[in-house]
Amino acid sequence: MRLGKVLGYLVIGCFLLVVAADLLLDRTKLAQEQLKTLNQKMPFELKLEQISHTIFNPTSIQVEGLEFKDEFGTLVKIPKVYLYIDLIPLINKQVIVEKIAIEDIYIQSSQAALLELQTAMANLPKSNDPAAESPSPESAQLPLEQVLIKSLVFSIDELAFKAEAGDLALAKLMLELSDLSIIEQGQLKPELIRVQISNSIAKVEFNQYQINQIKLLASLDTGSIKLDELSLETFDGQLNLAANVDFLEQINIEVSKLSLSNINADLLVPKPESQAETKPVEAQPTAKTAANSKVPSGKNNKLAKTNKSNTKAINAPKTTDATTDTSTVKQVTSANTQPTQVAENAQTAEPIPDQLPEQISAADRIPETQQQVPAQTSQTVSKPPVEDAELPIHYLAINQLAIDNIKLTLTDPATAQAWLALTEFGLTLDQIKLVEQQKLVQFSELKPGSNLMIQFAEFIYLTPLAQNLAIAVKTKDAGANLDGELELAQGKIDLDTDITETDKIIKLAGKIDWQQINFAVFKPILADSPVLPTGVFTGNTILDASYNTNKPGLAGVDGQVQLTTDKFGLKGIQLDKMLSAFKSSQETSLLDVGAFLVSGPLGVMAMQLAELSSAATATGGTTEINSIDINANISDQVINLKLADIKTKAHHLGLYGDVNLAAKQFEKFQFGLLDSEGCAPVQQTLDGPFSEVKDILFNTTKGAATSSITSVFNNVGKLAGKKCKPFYKSE
Incomplete structure (x- = not known):
């Protein structure tokens, strides 16, 4: 007890x-x-x-x-x-x-x-005793x-x-x-x-x-x-993402699903021209955060005013911060604005004229071994091609990507005018690898089984450009098939083309149909051309060609091109006037006409024949083209023009023969004015270097020019009462 x-x-x-x-x-x-x-x-x-x-x-x-x-x-x-x-x-x-x-x-x-x-924190005093230093968390036994x-x-x-x-x-x-x-x-x-x-x-x-x-x-x-x-x-829409990321030894990312739907984004972003003029001190954050942000409704005037004031504030340097000392902000602002100010000074600085050796003072003549390498030298070091660049990600694959019903509008806050708009944009993608072994997957490494679909209702950049795009892309061994259609502001393009790449050789095989295309759509692209296509045309292009990326320029082009068109116009050249002058007096050479037509429709000889065709565009004026039919091969920089049939309002012009771009010479190249039976009462043969042909023809002031490399003849008398010989050779 x-x-x-x-x-x-x-x-x-x-x-x-x-x-x-x-x-x-x-x-x-x-x-x-x-x-x-x-x-x-x-x-x-x-x-x-x-x-x-x-x-x-x-x-x-x-x-x-x-x-x-x-x-x-x-x-x-x-x-x-x-x-x-x-x-x-x-x-x-x-x-x-x-x-x-x-x-x-x-x-x-x-x-x-x-x-x-x-x-x-980085400037905290460190202990001088090595033994006092803490071991790394990876090696420390806690x-x-x-x-x-x-x-x-x-x-x-x-x-x-x-x-x-x-x-x-x-x-x-x-x-x-x-x-x-x-x-x-x-x-x-x-x-x-x-x-x-x-x-x-x-x-x-x-x-x-x-x-x-x-x-x-x-x-x-x-x-x-x-x-x-x-x-x-x-933006009144929904985003969903599911993925797996491994980072133990290397970064591997597999996106199981990424979907974005019913987004309606109206963003205040300065038009490119206004950005160049205003040169804001700080970068625009709105463009970068647009995809993950929501803009207020434009119906609310108060919010609309807030948007404008915020945009202006972004363009201007900040001078105060509610939670930071003013001097601190000034220092940070100065540090942030320094690169922009340097860039502006570089843009506005007057160019320094090159000095002749005798103008350089003795003090400026520093031995090469004593010259310091400019700071910019590190920026000019050659970088490996994109396909060979090593990425921080070892592997990246997307199993399913679905983007549906996206509407994006970019409005210039200075003018309150929309300068870019994309409506009903959609994109689907499945089963594709983008990065393997820390390198981008190349086109030649594609395998069958991946599908891509791109579509939109309308695309506007400054002016309406295209609408109702729908393109399906299916991968195949070392390439892909493109099948779809695109409606421009006026006209429509249908394409069905295979693109493959093997051993640095890109192959294109397929057909492109052009339906009621208005050349006004391409006016910004062709603004510097002395001759502009005008009007509306329909045609098609058949390609079976390849390009060897290991060879420079046209040396790598090989294959066949066929082009047919119906009516359209040319502004800047009077072909009918020149052809009439040649037919009547032969004081004008067909070389000018042929050089332009070959360099224009084929689009591969413009650089080589620019000088030869200069006289053809000197007179200006317009030409009505009724149709063009071209069939050409190119191999080893030799264009073999099997047939080039051009019909204008008043004339029928034919061309065939070879043009050797490497040697810069014509090889039995034939020009002819054709009649209703396909014969050429008047024709011209060019056979020789570009420079010699040019000198002979351009130095001819009267009559037909004849020499070992050019000949002009008239078969009208010879063909009277006899069956003519067709201009184009039969296969």
Whole structure:
């Protein structure tokens, strides 16, 4: 009996001692003293108000009034942190945290403040004692065998961050990390970290844009991230993403699914011309963040005014920041604007004339061994071709990509006029590898099984360019097949073409149909041409050609081209007038006409025959073309013109023969004015170098020019009463 009482008193006494020790131990004061010591060494200050727990629940710890503050303007406040620890595993050097709950976080910071803090942390004094240096986390054997947090929960009502590009605000953020394994087997290694992630954000605002209903479900395990779901709402549309990422030894990314649908984005982006004129000090953030942001409705006048004011503010340098010292911002702004100012000075500087050797002073004549290499030299070092460049990603594949019903409008804030618009854009792609072995997958490495579909209802760039595009691309061995149609502002293009690449040789085989094409669409492209096609035409092109990329220019072209067209016009040349003059007096050579027609329709001789065709375009005027029919081969820089049949309003012109571009000479090249029976009463033969043909014909002032390399003859008399000989040779 007495023994029982004694044991009872001992238990009560031990309990009272524990309670007394717990009461005497001021955890708050102890933690504050530790933080005070830490704060003396760091460019920031950590504070807490109180640490408490109940004696009846020692596994529960509550930290109140936790605060982080630095002198640069960053402030982080956490009102309460709840920590639940399993004490028994501590015996085995294992920390098992059942739960960490953070009810709310208040963050006020800026990009400038974080940069200043980063600089200050990097400049902290280091110990001179090598033995005092800490080993790297990868190699350090920690005193704990395991640290596992079973649940870490963040609950944030509001979060604000100020950056140079604009203000970022988050609302209703819920983040839960489950089974967060930090230390395994006494080591802290990134590849050993395991965690389940569940995140949701009601709203993210950046300047005038916003993203709603963000949801994230992911897991991290042994150097691998599995993204089960990422979904969000933006621009009144939806984005969904699922992917796997391995990063243990190399970065491998496999996108299981990426979809983007029903996006309606109207963005304030300066037109390229206005960007060149205004030269903003800071880069436009709106274009970069457009795809992940939401623009307010244009019906709200107040929001519309806000958009304009924000755009102007982006173009101008910032001079104040609510959370940062003014001098700090000025320094950052100066640092940011310096490259732009240098670039502007480089653009406006007067060119320095080249100095002759006798104009260079003796002081300027520095031996080559003493000359310093300019700073720009490093930028001029030749880079490997894109296909040979090594990428940071080892592998990238997309299993399914679906983009549907996208409407994008870019409006110039200065004029409030839309300069680019894309409506009902869609793109689907499946089963394609983009990167392998840290290199882009080349066209020649494509395999069958991948499908791509591109479509849109209308595309406008300054003026309407195209509408109702629908192109299907199917991969094949070392290439792809393109099959689809495109409606231009006026006209339509149908194509069915195979493109393959083997051993640096690109092959094209297929057909392109041109239906009611208005040449006005190509006017911006042909603006510098002395002769412009005009009107509306219909035709087709048949290609069976290849290009060897190992050979320069036309030396790598080989194959056959066929082109047929119906009526269209030419502005800048009077072919009928020149042909009539040649037919009547032969004072004008067909060389001018032929040189232009060959260089124009074929599009491969413009550089070589530019001088020869100059006289043909000198008179200006217009020509009505009724039809063109061309069949030509090219091999080893020799164009074999099997047939070139050109019908104008008043004449019928035929051409055939060879043009050797490498030797710059004609080889039995025939021009002829054809009659209704296909004969050539008047024709001309060119056989010799371009330069000699040009000299002879252009120096001829009267009558027909005759020589060993050119001949002009008239068969009218010879053919009278006899069946004529067709101009084109039969196969």
